Amino acid sequence: MSNRKPYVREMKRTWWKDHSFYRFYMLREATVLPLILFTLFITFGLGALVKGPDAWATWLDFMSHPIVILINILALAGSLFHAHTFFNMMPQVMPMRFKGKAIDKKTIVLAQWAAVAFISLVVLIIV
Template sequence: MSNRKPYVREVKRTWWKDHPFYRFYMLREATVLPLILFTLFLTIGLGALVKGPESWNTWLNFMANPIVIAINIVALLGSLLHAKTFFSMMPQVMPMRLNGKPIDAKVVVLAQWAAVAFISLVVLIIV
């Protein structure tokens, strides 16, 4: 048995700041924080809706707070960033074929955005 110590490379806590790819990755992953708050706000709103009109009005006043509005805007932007990165990655992860010929990646991405726009329009009409 050897008494030599194995080499252990020191890793700083800010290792991801040195490369643009990892900085973007960390930014994209950090967008989950406002999404968590948005989900929490909606869950509290559902509880307020069940409790009655007074509780519902209190929640509506809370949602009108400029800080909450800013958090919701950041959550929306984070969701759009996630959608963009996911949609652009999908043709590479799951190449699609039609009659044995590969479908262009741009067509797949545009079809996904069209589906998002259609579903959003349907939700806007219903609500």
């Protein structure tokens, strides 16, 4: 047995701040935080809907609070930012071909946004 100790490089908690790629990555991953709160708000709203009109009115009052509205706006912005980065990455991760020719990356990204717009419109019409 050897008495040598293995080299363990010191890793600071802020290691990701030194490179722009990692800062962008951390920002992208942080978009989940307001989405978690939004999901909790909606879940409690469903519970209030089940409990009756008084609980529903209380939940609606809660949802009209300026801080909750700000959190919801941040959740929407985070969701759109996450979708933007995912859609831009998609053609690199999964290049598509049609009749042997590569489909332009911009076409793939625009098709994804068109699908989001269409689904959003359908949901808006239904609700």
